[in-house]
Amino acid sequence: GNSVTQMEGPVTLSEEAFLTINCTYTATGYPSLFWYVQYPGEGLQLLLKATKADDKGSNKGFEATYRKETTSFHLEKGSVQVSDSAVYFCALRGSARQLTFGSGTQLTVLP
Protein backbone atom coordinates (compact mmCIF):
# COMPACT_ATOMS: atom_id res chain seq x y z
CA GLY A 1 0.00 0.00 0.00
CA ASN A 2 0.90 3.65 -0.02
CA SER A 3 3.04 5.13 2.72
CA VAL A 4 4.77 8.38 3.58
CA THR A 5 7.89 8.61 5.71
CA GLN A 6 8.61 11.97 7.18
CA MET A 7 11.55 13.35 9.09
CA GLU A 8 10.89 13.06 12.78
CA GLY A 9 10.84 16.15 14.88
CA PRO A 10 10.73 18.25 16.72
CA VAL A 11 12.84 20.70 14.77
CA THR A 12 13.98 23.90 16.45
CA LEU A 13 15.56 26.69 14.42
CA SER A 14 16.51 30.28 14.91
CA GLU A 15 14.75 32.93 12.87
CA GLU A 16 16.16 33.34 9.33
CA ALA A 17 17.68 29.83 9.38
CA PHE A 18 17.32 27.44 6.43
CA LEU A 19 14.70 24.74 6.77
CA THR A 20 14.56 21.27 5.27
CA ILE A 21 12.00 18.66 6.24
CA ASN A 22 12.55 15.37 4.48
CA CYS A 23 9.71 13.34 3.03
CA THR A 24 9.86 10.12 1.04
CA TYR A 25 7.02 8.02 -0.21
CA THR A 26 6.04 4.60 -1.45
CA ALA A 27 3.20 4.33 -3.92
CA THR A 28 2.12 2.57 -7.04
CA GLY A 29 1.48 4.59 -10.13
CA TYR A 30 1.81 8.35 -10.16
CA PRO A 31 0.61 9.93 -6.93
CA SER A 32 0.07 13.61 -6.27
CA LEU A 33 2.12 14.99 -3.39
CA PHE A 34 1.20 17.59 -0.80
CA TRP A 35 2.50 19.51 2.16
CA TYR A 36 -0.05 20.57 4.75
CA VAL A 37 0.57 22.87 7.72
CA GLN A 38 -1.27 22.82 11.04
CA TYR A 39 -0.90 25.91 13.20
CA PRO A 40 -1.59 25.58 16.93
CA GLY A 41 -5.29 25.08 17.59
CA GLU A 42 -6.22 25.06 13.91
CA GLY A 43 -7.01 22.55 11.20
CA LEU A 44 -4.79 21.54 8.34
CA GLN A 45 -4.15 24.00 5.57
CA LEU A 46 -2.77 23.09 2.19
CA LEU A 47 0.67 24.65 1.88
CA LEU A 48 1.72 23.42 -1.54
CA LYS A 49 1.30 20.56 -3.96
CA ALA A 50 2.79 18.88 -7.01
CA THR A 51 0.93 16.56 -9.30
CA LYS A 52 3.65 15.11 -11.52
CA ALA A 53 7.35 14.35 -11.57
CA ASP A 54 9.70 17.35 -11.57
CA ASP A 55 6.90 19.74 -10.62
CA LYS A 56 7.85 22.29 -7.99
CA GLY A 57 5.19 23.42 -5.56
CA SER A 58 5.72 26.75 -3.83
CA ASN A 59 3.87 29.02 -1.43
CA LYS A 60 4.79 31.57 1.26
CA GLY A 61 8.50 31.04 0.59
CA PHE A 62 8.25 27.26 0.97
CA GLU A 63 9.20 24.97 -1.91
CA ALA A 64 9.15 21.26 -2.63
CA THR A 65 10.07 19.39 -5.81
CA TYR A 66 8.49 16.09 -6.83
CA ARG A 67 11.46 13.75 -7.38
CA LYS A 68 10.29 10.47 -8.82
CA GLU A 69 13.79 8.99 -9.10
CA THR A 70 14.31 9.34 -5.34
CA THR A 71 10.60 9.14 -4.41
CA SER A 72 10.99 12.31 -2.39
CA PHE A 73 9.20 15.59 -1.80
CA HIS A 74 11.39 17.49 0.66
CA LEU A 75 10.10 20.79 2.03
CA GLU A 76 12.50 23.75 2.07
CA LYS A 77 12.47 27.40 3.05
CA GLY A 78 15.42 29.71 2.83
CA SER A 79 14.66 31.90 5.84
CA VAL A 80 12.13 30.81 8.44
CA GLN A 81 10.13 33.16 10.63
CA VAL A 82 8.65 32.75 14.09
CA SER A 83 5.22 32.65 12.45
CA ASP A 84 6.23 29.46 10.59
CA SER A 85 6.12 27.53 13.86
CA ALA A 86 3.62 24.74 13.25
CA VAL A 87 3.30 21.06 12.46
CA TYR A 88 4.02 20.11 8.86
CA PHE A 89 2.54 17.02 7.22
CA CYS A 90 3.66 15.43 3.99
CA ALA A 91 0.93 13.52 2.17
CA LEU A 92 0.24 11.68 -1.04
CA ARG A 93 -2.90 10.93 -2.98
CA GLY A 94 -2.88 7.76 -4.98
CA SER A 95 -5.20 6.12 -7.43
CA ALA A 96 -7.82 5.50 -4.74
CA ARG A 97 -8.11 9.30 -4.33
CA GLN A 98 -7.46 9.07 -0.61
CA LEU A 99 -4.79 11.00 1.26
CA THR A 100 -2.07 9.15 3.12
CA PHE A 101 -0.24 11.30 5.66
CA GLY A 102 3.21 11.21 7.16
CA SER A 103 3.59 11.40 10.91
CA GLY A 104 4.08 15.17 11.00
CA THR A 105 7.06 17.30 11.96
CA GLN A 106 6.82 19.91 14.70
CA LEU A 107 8.76 23.06 13.78
CA THR A 108 9.57 25.70 16.37
CA VAL A 109 11.27 28.90 15.25
CA LEU A 110 12.91 30.97 17.97
CA PRO A 111 13.31 34.75 17.70
Place this chain on the structure above:
Amino acid sequence: GAVVSQHPSRVICKSGTSVKIECRSLDFQATTMFWYRQFPKQSLMLMATSNEGSKATYEQGVEKDKFLINHASLTLSTLTVTSAHPEDSSFYICSARDPGRDVTDTQYFGPGTRLTVL
Protein backbone atom coordinates in the same frame (compact mmCIF):
# COMPACT_ATOMS: atom_id res chain seq x y z
CA GLY B 1 -12.92 30.26 -1.12
CA ALA B 2 -13.03 26.53 -0.29
CA VAL B 3 -13.93 26.93 3.36
CA VAL B 4 -14.92 23.96 5.48
CA SER B 5 -16.39 24.48 8.93
CA GLN B 6 -16.91 22.09 11.82
CA HIS B 7 -19.23 22.37 14.77
CA PRO B 8 -18.68 22.20 17.63
CA SER B 9 -15.00 23.03 17.95
CA ARG B 10 -14.85 21.43 21.38
CA VAL B 11 -17.19 19.07 23.20
CA ILE B 12 -17.01 17.39 26.55
CA CYS B 13 -19.44 14.60 27.30
CA LYS B 14 -20.06 11.86 29.81
CA SER B 15 -19.25 8.25 29.07
CA GLY B 16 -22.17 6.47 27.43
CA THR B 17 -23.65 9.49 25.70
CA SER B 18 -23.65 10.19 21.96
CA VAL B 19 -22.06 13.19 20.31
CA LYS B 20 -22.75 14.60 16.86
CA ILE B 21 -20.14 16.57 14.92
CA GLU B 22 -21.10 18.56 11.84
CA CYS B 23 -18.93 19.29 8.84
CA ARG B 24 -20.04 21.89 6.30
CA SER B 25 -18.62 23.13 3.03
CA LEU B 26 -19.47 26.82 3.02
CA ASP B 27 -18.85 27.95 -0.53
CA PHE B 28 -18.78 24.82 -2.63
CA GLN B 29 -20.60 21.56 -3.06
CA ALA B 30 -18.74 18.64 -1.56
CA THR B 31 -19.54 15.45 -3.41
CA THR B 32 -17.17 13.60 -1.10
CA MET B 33 -16.26 14.20 2.51
CA PHE B 34 -13.68 12.43 4.63
CA TRP B 35 -13.47 11.94 8.38
CA TYR B 36 -10.12 11.64 10.12
CA ARG B 37 -9.00 11.05 13.65
CA GLN B 38 -5.83 12.58 15.02
CA PHE B 39 -4.19 11.43 18.22
CA PRO B 40 -1.87 13.78 20.12
CA LYS B 41 1.42 14.32 18.32
CA GLN B 42 0.45 11.79 15.66
CA SER B 43 -0.73 11.85 12.11
CA LEU B 44 -4.24 11.83 10.73
CA MET B 45 -5.87 8.46 10.30
CA LEU B 46 -8.66 8.17 7.77
CA MET B 47 -11.80 6.76 9.37
CA ALA B 48 -14.28 6.84 6.53
CA THR B 49 -15.19 8.32 3.19
CA SER B 50 -18.70 9.51 2.54
CA ASN B 51 -20.33 10.35 -0.76
CA GLU B 52 -23.47 12.42 -0.84
CA GLY B 53 -26.57 10.27 -0.86
CA SER B 54 -24.85 6.95 -0.28
CA LYS B 55 -23.47 4.93 2.59
CA ALA B 56 -20.05 5.76 3.96
CA THR B 57 -17.06 3.53 3.29
CA TYR B 58 -15.21 2.75 6.50
CA GLU B 59 -11.53 1.97 6.82
CA GLN B 60 -10.47 -1.34 8.26
CA GLY B 61 -10.74 -1.40 12.03
CA VAL B 62 -13.27 1.44 12.28
CA GLU B 63 -16.57 0.39 13.85
CA LYS B 64 -19.36 1.60 11.60
CA ASP B 65 -21.97 1.12 14.32
CA LYS B 66 -20.00 3.30 16.69
CA PHE B 67 -19.07 6.06 14.27
CA LEU B 68 -22.21 6.85 12.30
CA ILE B 69 -21.70 9.01 9.25
CA ASN B 70 -24.44 10.74 7.32
CA HIS B 71 -23.88 12.80 4.18
CA ALA B 72 -27.40 13.89 3.42
CA SER B 73 -26.62 16.96 1.34
CA LEU B 74 -23.83 18.34 -0.81
CA THR B 75 -22.78 20.73 1.94
CA LEU B 76 -23.22 18.75 5.15
CA SER B 77 -21.83 15.57 6.63
CA THR B 78 -22.26 14.49 10.23
CA LEU B 79 -20.26 12.10 12.40
CA THR B 80 -22.03 10.70 15.44
CA VAL B 81 -19.95 8.98 18.09
CA THR B 82 -22.39 6.63 19.77
CA SER B 83 -22.07 5.49 23.37
CA ALA B 84 -18.82 7.39 23.72
CA HIS B 85 -16.07 6.14 26.01
CA PRO B 86 -12.88 7.81 27.22
CA GLU B 87 -10.84 6.01 24.57
CA ASP B 88 -12.88 7.85 21.93
CA SER B 89 -11.41 11.13 23.13
CA SER B 90 -9.53 12.57 20.19
CA PHE B 91 -9.35 15.32 17.60
CA TYR B 92 -11.76 14.64 14.74
CA ILE B 93 -11.17 16.38 11.44
CA CYS B 94 -13.26 16.41 8.30
CA SER B 95 -12.27 17.33 4.80
CA ALA B 96 -14.21 17.86 1.62
CA ARG B 97 -13.55 17.88 -2.07
CA ASP B 98 -15.37 18.99 -5.16
CA PRO B 99 -13.78 17.69 -8.34
CA GLY B 100 -15.80 20.17 -10.32
CA ARG B 101 -14.12 23.03 -8.51
CA ASP B 102 -10.52 21.91 -8.65
CA VAL B 103 -9.23 19.65 -11.35
CA THR B 104 -6.39 18.57 -9.08
CA ASP B 105 -8.97 17.22 -6.64
CA THR B 106 -7.64 19.00 -3.58
CA GLN B 107 -9.10 18.20 -0.17
CA TYR B 108 -10.03 21.16 2.04
CA PHE B 109 -9.92 20.58 5.77
CA GLY B 110 -12.11 21.75 8.59
CA PRO B 111 -10.60 23.17 11.79
CA GLY B 112 -11.32 20.01 13.75
CA THR B 113 -13.39 19.07 16.79
CA ARG B 114 -11.79 18.20 20.10
CA LEU B 115 -13.85 15.49 21.81
CA THR B 116 -13.24 14.72 25.48
CA VAL B 117 -15.18 11.87 27.05
CA LEU B 118 -15.20 11.84 30.84
